[in-house]
Amino acid sequence: MTGEKSDSATVLVTGGAGYIGSHAVLALRDRGRAVVVLDDLSTGRRSAVPDGVPLVEGDVGDKALLADLFARHGIGTVMHFAGSIVVPESVERPLAYYRNNTVKSHALIEACVEAGIGRFIFSSTAAVYGMPERLPIDERTPLMPINPYGASKLMTEWMLRDTAAAHGLRPAAFRYVALRYFNVAGADPQGRSGQVSRVATHLIKIAAQTVTGQRAELQIHGDDYDTPDGTCVRDYIHVSDLADAHVAALRHLEAGGASEVLNCGYGRGYSVREVLAMVERVTGRPLPMRIGPRRAGDPPALVAGVERIGVTLDWTPRHADLETIVASALAWEERLLKDHSVLQPSNPSR
Ligand SMILES: NC(=O)c1ccc[n+]([C@@H]2O[C@H](COP(=O)([O-])OP(=O)(O)OC[C@H]3O[C@@H](n4cnc5c(N)ncnc54)[C@H](O)[C@@H]3O)[C@@H](O)[C@H]2O)c1
Ligand SMILES: O=c1ccn([C@@H]2O[C@H](COP(=O)(O)OP(=O)(O)O[C@H]3O[C@H](CO)[C@@H](O)[C@H](O)[C@H]3O)[C@@H](O)[C@H]2O)c(=O)[nH]1
Numbered sequence: 001m002t003g004e005k006s007d008s009a010t011v012l013v014t015g016g017a018g019y020i021g022s023h024a025v026l027a028l029r030d031r032g033r034a035v036v037v038l039d040d041l042s043t044g045r046r047s048a049v050p051d052g053v054p055l056v057e058g059d060v061g062d063k064a065l066l067a068d069l070f071a072r073h074g075i076g077t078v079m080h081f082a083g084s085i086v087v088p089e090s091v092e093r094p095l096a097y098y099r100n101n102t103v104k105s106h107a108l109i110e111a112c113v114e115a116g117i118g119r120f121i122f123s124s125t126a127a128v129y130g131m132p133e134r135l136p137i138d139e140r141t142p143l144m145p146i147n148p149y150g151a152s153k154l155m156t157e158w159m160l161r162d163t164a165a166a167h168g169l170r171p172a173a174f175r176y177v178a179l180r181y182f183n184v185a186g187a188d189p190q191g192r193s194g195q196v197s198r199v200a201t202h203l204i205k206i207a208a209q210t211v212t213g214q215r216a217e218l219q220i221h222g223d224d225y226d227t228p229d230g231t232c233v234r235d236y237i238h239v240s241d242l243a244d245a246h247v248a249a250l251r252h253l254e255a256g257g258a259s260e261v262l263n264c265g266y267g268r269g270y271s272v273r274e275v276l277a278m279v280e281r282v283t284g285r286p287l288p289m290r291i292g293p294r295r296a297g298d299p300p301a302l303v304a305g306v307e308r309i310g311v312t313l314d315w316t317p318r319h320a321d322l323e324t325i326v327a328s329a330l331a332w333e334e335r336l337l338k339d340h341s342v343l344q345p346s347n348p349s350r
Contacts, residue, residue: 008034009077011033011034011036012036012037013037014039015081016038016039016044017037017041017048018081019184019239021079022193023239023242023243024079024243025037026050027243028246029053031247038058038065038069039057040057043085048196060082060104060108061104063110067111067115077117078119078120079250080105080108080121080122086199087297090152091297094148097148098152106159117174119175119250119254120160121249122179123179124154125150126180126181126302127149128180129150130150130299132299137302137304138263138305139305141305160176178261179249179263180262182235182263182265183236183265184242185326186236186239189319189324194329194332194333194336195329203234208329208332211330212330212333217288218289219292220291221295222292222295223273228271229273231273232272233269233303234270235266235270236270236275236325237264237266237317238320241317241318245262245264245309245313252313260308263308263309264309266304269301269302269303275326276289278323278326
C-alpha cells in the first residue's frame with residue numbers, strides 16, 4: 001500500500017518490559033524481527049527486555065518522545081501493551097485508569113497518524129463484555145464493561161475503530177487489530193520470561209506462589225456460582241500462544257488485511273477447582289486452600305468464542321492445554337525463587 005512502512009520496519013512494543021509484552025518481544029525476536037521497547041518501568045522490569053533489544057524508558061503518552069522514537073528507529077507497526085491492569089484498583093482510582101489506558105492511548109494513536117504509521121495492534125480484554133449471559137462469548141456479544149478498567153480499554157477500541165474509518169482509505173492507511181485477551185497465564189517454555197507481580201491477583205500466579213510456600217493458603221473466591229462445581233469458569237490462554245497471535249496479527253496487517261477485533265482464548269473453560277487440582281497434580285503437593293466469599297465483580301463464566309480468530313489469522317496455538325500452562329507457570333515461579341536477579345526492581349522512584 002502506498003505510503004506504508006515496509007514489512008522489515010521495526011516494531012515498537014509499548015509495555016514490552018511487562019508480562020505479556022516481554023513474551024511478544026521474544027516471539028518477534030525469535031522470528032528475526034527488529035523490535036524496540038517503550039516502557040516507563042512502572043510495573044515492568046528492565047531485566048525482562050532481552051539483550052540487544054533497545055529499551056526506551058519513557059511514557060507512552062509523551063508525544064514528543066514518540067515522534068522522535070518513531071523516526072529514530074524506523075517504526076512501521078505499534079504493538080500497544082502498556083497500561084494499568086488491576087480491576088479493583090480501577091474501581092478505586094478510575095481517573096488514573098482512564099488517564100493511563102485511554103488518554104495515553106489517544107496520544108499514541110494520534111502520534112501514529114501524524115507520523116504515517118499505519119499498523120496498530122492493541123491489547124484489549126474480555127472485560128469489555130462485562131457479565132455476558134451466553135457462552136461462548138463471540139465478538140458480537142454486547143459490550144457492557146462493569147468496571148473502569150474494561151471501559152478504559154473499550155474506549156481505546158472505539159478510538160481505533162473511528163481512526164481507521166477516517167484514515168483507513170487514505171494513502172497512509174491506518175489499520176488495527178484489537179485482541180481481546182481472556183485469562184492469560186503461564187510462562188515462556190524456555191524460561192526466558194514469566195509473570196512477576198508486586199501484588200499478584202491472578203489465580204494461577206497465586207496458586208504457584210502458594211504451592212511453593214510463599215503464601216500460607218489460597219482463598220477460593222466463592223463456590224456457590226451456577227457452574228458445574230460452583231466455582232468460576234475461565235478460558236486460560238498460554239502467554240506464548242498469545243504472543244504468537246500478535247505476530248500473526250502483524251503478518252495480517254502487513255499483508256494488507258483489514259482492521260479486526262478478535263477474541264484470544266481457546267474456547268474451553270476450566271473452573272477454579274479444576275485449575276487448583278491441576279496445580280496439585282503437576283507438583284504432587286497439596287495446595288492449602290479455603291473457601292472464601294465471592295469477589296465483587298466476578299462473572300460466573302467467561303469462555304471465548306474463537307471462530308473469528310481462527311478464520312482471520314494464521315495462528316495455531318502450541319501450548320493449548322491446562323497442564324502445560326500450569327507447569328510453565330510453576331517452573332517460572334521456581335526460577336524466581338532461586339534467581340533473584342530476575343526480580344531486579346522496576347523503577348525505584350515509584
Ligand atoms: N494479564 C492479563 O490477564 C490481561 C488480560 C487482558 C488484557 N491485558 C492487557 O495486556 C496488557 C499487558 O498486561 P500485562 O499483564 O503484561 O501487565 P504488566 O503490568 O506486566 O505490563 C504492563 C507494562 O506497561 C508498562 N506501562 C504502564 N503504563 C505505562 C505508560 N504510561 N508508559 C509506558 N509504559 C507503561 C509497565 O511498566 C509494564 O511493563 C495490558 O494492556 C493489559 O490491559 C492483560
Ligand atoms: O486468589 C484467587 C484469585 C482468583 N480466584 C478466582 O479465579 C478466577 C480467575 O481470576 P483472575 O485470575 O484474577 O482473573 P479474572 O478476574 O478472570 O481477570 C483476568 O481475565 C480477564 C479476562 O477474562 C481480564 O480482563 C483481566 O484483565 C484479567 O485480570 C476468578 O473466578 C477469581 O475469583 C480465586 O478464587 N482466588
